[in-house]
Amino acid sequence: MIKRPYILTIAGFDPSSGAGLTADIKTIEALKGYGLSVCTANTIQNDVEFKTCYWTDIDVIKSQVEILFDRFAIAYVKIGIVKNWEVLNAIIDVLLEKNNTIKIVLDPVLKSSSDFDFRSSNTNSLDAENYFEKILDKIYLLTPNYDEIERLYKDKTIQETIAHIANKTNLFLKGGHRKEAIGKDELFTSEGKQFVLNPKRQNISEKHGSGCVLSSAITTHLALGFSLLKACYRGKRYTEKVLSSNNSLLGYHKIKE
Template sequence: MNNKQYILTIAGHDPSGGAGITSDIKTFEAHGLYGLSVCTAITVQNDVEFNQCIWTDTKVITNQVEILFKRFKISVVKIGLVASWEVLEKIVVCLKKIDKAIKIIVDPIIKASAGFDFHSTENQNRLDKILQDCYLITPNYNEIQQLYPKLNIQDTITHISSLTNMYLKGGHRIDKKGVDELYYNKLIQLNILPLATSISEKHGSGCVLSSALASAIALENNIEDACKSAKYYTEAFLNSNTSLLGTHNYCKN
């Protein structure tokens, strides 16, 4: 083998390369990591239009995971787009069966930026068990309101942070635009303030932040430093150009 450091993304394929596994791989590469990927879905989309999602069979997903772990040492896995919480649970169970110590970072994609809903009518009850097996979840303010629809935002934050660590993305906040929050060890909260005074909107920015965070954790940063690193990497990505498709630049950790 060699001395490469590996990291895995389990997510959908976006033909535009702005989101999903392609975006994750670019982010991993920018952090000096070798990215492996498992495809959960093929999407019919570009950076402004989303028409269709063709889901990968769950057994094919877990078979992809298993054969990669036979060959590569992987300590951190980022999970993005999945068909349902039931599928997510099967993926998490598969990963934990392979390695109980694996660090799983979940980016709960509820709605595509072009308006396509993924989990709008789903029973969320099984989420509790899933989250207990995850290291970190990275919802934005729109997504967190849909994870547990019967709870308000503050109760949802309290509930999720009692189960796992959470990085709450603040790009959709009304009160403190761009201020992210980290909840870990059940109670501790860290506000992560933006450095940029303005940003240029990008397709797939949520994927970039979660994969940058996963990268920093794979590089053995502590959770606070990993979150700050991911925040500022994403800001640089957002302001890399004025189009909807950003550019990834090498990141020194």
């Protein structure tokens, strides 16, 4: 029997299980990884409404990370919502202390699908931007959608932002929020290469937490040994399966036999 790789997700808890930790775990398990999890926030939400968010204390997050690394060999981590860039930077430093070759996939969730703003208090501050710059130097892949990449640098155009980020790390730009060519994703590597991943399925409907599913699917495929491009391609195809699984806002995950 082939041993499954351990994959850690550091994200928020969504009671509807469409997004956050539980969506990540379902994705990881369906793709034959073993999901470990650390909770950054307890949210009051369902698939259409987001009321509030209770952030986990940074010391609790660190302790959870440390005890998992004491027990399991973890080489790949997916990170979702975190209170702010400063806290995220501290979490990443703990990860790197535990494994200095760890590959981190960051899904920079700035706003929920129901329009709750996670970063309204500090996104535009100089300190926040400085922390974000440090973070880019430490992660393996950033997976923003078009709404998110527009908010990362207020003084840059999208193309300038793409060039800046790709100069520091790999960038997978999700196309679900594009004004044109919806669903066309783009991978920009730190080596200067660019790839276009076009949508394949037609019977796709919007899903709560689709960005969480995609980033965790990419992370799982990386952990399974696929190259960055193949991991992104396979992650996109898996996400499309979830998006086409039914007509509701909550997708189904099918376990592969």
